[in-house]
Amino acid sequence: MKSILCKFTFGVMTSLTINASAQVDISSLAGRQLYVLKKCGDCHNQGAAKFTPIKAAYDSTKMATHIETLKLENVLRKDTSPRKIKKTFGEEVLALVAYGKHRAKADTAAANMVTAGFVMTREPCRTCHLINGIGKDIGPNLAGVGAKHDKKWLVEHFVNPQAFVKDSVMPTFNALPKAELEAMADYLLTLK
DSSP: OOOEEOOOTOOOOOEEEEEETSSSSSSHHHHHHHHTTTHHHHSSSSTOTOOOOOHHHHHHEEEEHHHHHHHHOHHHHHOSSSSHHHHHHHHHHHHHHHHHHHHHHTTTTTTTHHHHHHHHTTTGGGGGGGETEEOOOOSSOOHHHHHHHHHHHHHHHOOOOGGTSOOOOOOTTSSSSSSHHHHHHHHEEEEE
16 A cells, blocks of 8 residues: 655645555546646646646645646535635645546546546545545445445445435435446446
């Protein structure tokens, strides 16, 4: 396992641990989608009019400062309170740093995996669940969930968790589009 220490400008220190032998982590996948949504490629992709190469060492403090300087809006969530905006901004920076560190893997991931990473970060599944060793253990650790359940079960569980676990405190995700629910299920099926 590899630990990545991330610090952003708000003085909050966070650590990510990524298992290099596992599939691409949701943070890297979310970062890939954020890279597109924030239009980072307009400057950082080969052939861009004002091409600026991305440095090999990814520093979350510098990235946060860069994003703040450019006045890029949050795209992960449309928060309204300053506290939530700040928190979402920090999550976006961490995801972009994770993407930068694991770009080769994230760029080869299937589109549904990128969708899953973005949705599972946006919703934020790790507030309650451990996914690849990252998150909280309020809800079940999702290690091995792909060996226990099929896609149909997972999708139906997202829509109505209490139908499967009577005392579940998991919120329903019945408002999410079917494609997002299926993408999350596809990702969880990789956790064997």
